[in-house]
Amino acid sequence: MILKLEHIQKNYGTKTVLKDCTFSFEKGKIYGLLGRNGAGKTTLFNCLTDEVRADGGEAFLIDDAGSTKPLIPSQVGYVFSTPILPDFLTGYEFIRFYMDIHQGKRTPEKTIDEYFDMVKMDKEDRHKLIKGYSHGMKNKVQMLCFIIARPPVILLDEPLTSFDVVVALEIKQLLRELKQDHIIIFSTHILQLATDLCDEIAVLSEGNLQQIDHNLLAGKDFEERIIELLKDDNAHE
Template identity: 55%
Template sequence: MNFIIDHLSKSFETKKVLRDINFTFESGKIYGLLGRNGAGKTTLFNCLNKDMKADGGSFYLEEGASRRDVVPDDIGYVLSTPTVPEFLTGREFLKFFLDIHEGEIENPMPLDAYFDFMSIEPEDRDKLMKTYSHGMKNKMQMLINVIARPNILLLDEPLTSLDVVMAEEMKELLRSLKTDRITIFSTHLLDLAVDLCDEIVLLSHGELESVDKSNLDDQEFKEKIIAALKEESL
């Protein structure tokens, strides 16, 4: 399965944020979407998730010789600032999600098995989510996407504010989930992209460019990437 972006563009008044973007993402890989803060990573995700209307272009899924439009169930989106219903406990939220998707989820498990999978402690499962830390809310967002198994998983800098232990847990989880799906992980941290991702895509001046990851061991090549990102702010 391939996820193809074809001539996608987006401007805000006179500022062109996305310029005629063309790219093909392949299933089974984690793509690091690397760019400076303000480069347009979140704008790209919002267009792909159809939270924002693009000015031009299209995107679709290609399976074998057939193409089809992307539908809402194809996409999971984990925001950099977690959004969860804070008036519910973790258990209530998870039960509500499972109830409304009853019949759609393959091999559903008991609630506590999902919490165990995400390393959410028993004492936290029945607390209101308004008391959760940023990292805990992030885990709940990820848990929903683990259950839903979307074809395309968009991750908008989900590890930036997590502590070291939780960040490592999330990276291992993402590696275990990448089979049969397209994962696009946005970050402004080069070393994180190199560590986690199978492929690296540079978003600079509103365009996507694939980066040969094997070259990133070379300090001179790293410096060129950093220089390109610095130009974004000029």
């Protein structure tokens, strides 16, 4: 399975955020999407999920049989940097509802408590209102949504920065296990996190996507190469 982007463009007034994003992402790999703050990483994710409409270009999903179809929102799981969840429900109520609407699609089948156990959420916290959750707890609930729904494409927008060290390590291991059946794109501006977790690196700079040679990931010149690509990108939030 391949996610193929062709000439994705997005402008906000006279400002061009995405100029010509063309790239292919393969199943079985975790891709790190690197870029400076304001480079357009979140905008690209929003275009892929139809949260905002791109001004040009298309995204396609090519299945294992070679069939090519336009990417649709239901094929994308999006973990937002700022979680968007129903504050009037408890975590347990929301996940139970989410499991019900994905009945028959979940692989493998697990109980609701087994799902919560996966992200190490305390039993008493599961029954508290989401509005009282910390940022990290809300991100755990977001993580459970794509674990339950298992969409082919998973977009993660800076999700690990709110976790403590132990939970972050556990989530990293979980993502490594999930990547065999999914296309995972991990947006971050933290270089060490990208090199630790990701199989491939894509840099978003000046509105374009560029893949970094995989062999450079373990090389001593990797940081210098990334800095060279990004230092002239004057985009900022």
